[in-house]
Amino acid sequence: MxxxxxxxxxxxxxxxxxxxxxxxxxxxxxxxxxxxxxxxxxxxxxxxxxxxxxxxxxxxxxxxxxxxxxxxxxxxxxxxxxxxxxxxxxxxxxxxxxxxxxxxxxxxxxxxxxxxxxxxxxxxxxxxxxxxxxxxxxxxxxxxxxxxxxxxxxxxxxxxxxxxxxxxxxxxxxxxxxxxxxxxxxxxxxxxxxxxxxAYKFWILKDRLLRVGAQTVDRNGMGVPVYKSPPAPERLTGDELEAWQKAELKRGLDLAKSFRSGNQAGAAISHGAEMELLGVKGTLPDADKPIRYYDEQIARAVLAHFLNLGTETGSWALGSxxxxxxxxxxxxxxxxxxxxxxxxxxxxxxxxxxxxxxxxxxxxxDEIGSRHPVTADAVRALIECRALTADDELETYLRTVYGLPAHNPSTARKRPEEGENATQTAAER
Known part of the structure; x- marks a missing residue:
């Protein structure tokens, strides 16, 4: 065998x-x-x-x-x-x-x-x-x-x-x-x-898209500084003109790179030069939709569809x-x-x-999600059908749940005994 x-x-x-x-x-x-x-x-x-x-x-x-x-x-x-x-x-x-x-x-x-x-x-x-x-x-x-x-x-x-x-x-x-x-x-x-x-594929694509989006806003939110040099002096020719042009371009490039927004931002340029902030011509790509899609797919990977409610379906009707x-x-x-x-x-x-x-x-x-909210009606029904017995621990718990003050024996009122006339007991109190 x-x-x-x-x-x-x-x-x-x-x-x-x-x-x-x-x-x-x-x-x-x-x-x-x-x-x-x-x-x-x-x-x-x-x-x-x-x-x-x-x-x-x-x-x-x-x-x-x-x-x-x-x-x-x-x-x-x-x-x-x-x-x-x-x-x-x-x-x-x-x-x-x-x-x-x-x-x-x-x-x-x-x-x-x-x-x-x-x-x-x-x-x-x-x-x-x-x-x-x-x-x-x-x-x-x-x-x-x-x-x-x-x-x-x-x-x-x-x-x-x-x-x-x-x-x-x-x-x-x-x-x-x-x-x-x-x-x-x-x-x-x-x-x-x-x-x-x-979820890895969607995470890596989303990560790249977020980085590109941040760069897009950073570069185009204020605009790109562009410097136009003034006309060259007429007296310059040959090597002198070429040297002047190179020096002017370097000075303009340094000015454009150092340009920053803020309360003290500013620039000084020579007569005839121009300094302007240029943005993207046309519309920028909308990164919001693909990012939402990638988030939805990440949630789908673990069956957590409810994390997408309001974005994927547009409604909470399917939440339960x-x-x-x-x-x-x-x-x-x-x-x-x-x-x-x-x-x-x-x-x-x-x-x-x-x-x-x-x-x-x-x-x-315990079964996950099996807990039911504690309500006064539910507790009363359980006590009336004798599925639950009222005791000091239950009273302490309910006082805590409902934010009621702690029990004080010195100020406690006498409760009607079982079978006793409640009106008569109230009058005696």
Missing amino acids: ASLENESGYATPGFSFWNPDEDEKTPELRWPLNVDIYDTMRRQDAQVISVLRAVTLPIRRTEWRIDANGAPAEVAQFVAENLNLPLVGAEQAPRPVRTRDRFSWQEHLRLALLMLTFGHSFFEQTYRYEAGRFHLRKLGWRPPRTIAKVDVAADGGLVAIEQHGTGPKRARMKVDRIVAYTNDREGGNWLGASLLRP TFAEFFTLSLQTVANQIADVATQHIVEDLVDINFGTEVPAPRVVF
């Missing part, structure tokens, strides 16, 4: 290292050059950073929890404490006053989502031994620009990653210590594909449809994050401390 257990084919050309150069046809977007390109795109372009924030912020904003998933209560509690996340169906324990040397899920999530920008985001697991167990101390982020090599098995599985070192020796981390988030991985390509890859479609794409990204975290953080933590046979919890999250 050995043939049923072994693979005959392969998923990785070369059997040891995935070479992305064979897939990428644009030279500057071949790894590792593309890391700097994508970093520049997200730092310099307002539309690009808006797109990335539209994708990542809702995922970071939603509530993340640990679901016991059939694991013993002790195991689920241990995992929840290590990841600093609440258990599903249980009240979150008060956070410690000091959080030094504690794992932060929110920070980890922020860095994990950089896989959308660069295509990949790697972390190295480190633990501390305390009270007979290994506690998750840190998931050290390994920046994409520091990755020197990715070792991949023939079946496409990750073997190890290497980082550029300060000396001749590279830092090598094997797969059992790695948490790897990869966007749109195919085969053994653990470098993934950036969310910005389809676009937003719903976009939310579904965010759910998919969050599911991937939860799946990788469950397999390579939670299960590793359980295996080390409780053994491989013990059921492991899983990382879950």
Whole structure:
């Protein structure tokens, strides 16, 4: 039965290292050059950073929890404490006053989502031994620009990653210590594909157009100074005339180049000379339309069509449809994050401390966009149907939401008891 257990084919050309150069046809977007390109795109372009924030912020904003998933209560509690996340169906324990040397899920999530920008985001697991167990101390982020090599098995599985070192020796981390988030991985390509890859063409064209537009305004907004020399003196002939003409042209060119606008701007020219500001004859090309088009295409690359509302469609009528479609794409990204975290953080933590046979919890999250606004009518309806019980914590929350003053027991009025005549109670007050 050995043939049923072994693979005959392969998923990785070369059997040891995935070479992305064979897939990428644009030279500057071949790894590792593309890391700097994508970093520049997200730092310099307002539309690009808006797109990335539209994708990542809702995922970071939603509530993340640990679901016991059939694991013993002790195991689920241990995992929840290590990841600093609440258990599903249980009240979150008060956070410690000091959080030094504690794992932060929110920070980890922020860095994990950089896989959308660069295509990949790697972390190295480190633990501390305390009270007979290994506690998750840190998931050290390994920046994409520091990755020197990715070792991949023939079946496409990750073997190890290497980082550029300060000396001749590279830092090598094997797969059992790695948490790897990869966007749109195919085969053994653990470098993934950036969310910005389809937007690169439109970004580079927009960047060039913006630069040309700035130069156009700079050169033609005031006009180009042009100097016309006066007629040459009639007494000059031959070499003297040629020398005078060269000197006059140089003097006029220096004057035109030094001309600046401002309160103290001015020029002095000799009798018969002329100085004027000339603009472009005809109309300048309109750069606004192509720039808007490029912005629309950048948003389309991540299904963020709603960023184009008012420019692309001219109406907000399709806003809810676009937003719903976009939310579904965010759910998919969050599911991937939860799946990788469950397999390579939670299960590793359980295996080390409780053994491989013990059921492991899983990382879950609230449905993105599922929150409803808190209204007085909604709260009243929930209390009347007894789906919600009014208590002090609910009152404090509602007072905060609606900007009401804090509860003061010394001035509180007596509430009508259940079944008691409200009018009579009011008269007694």
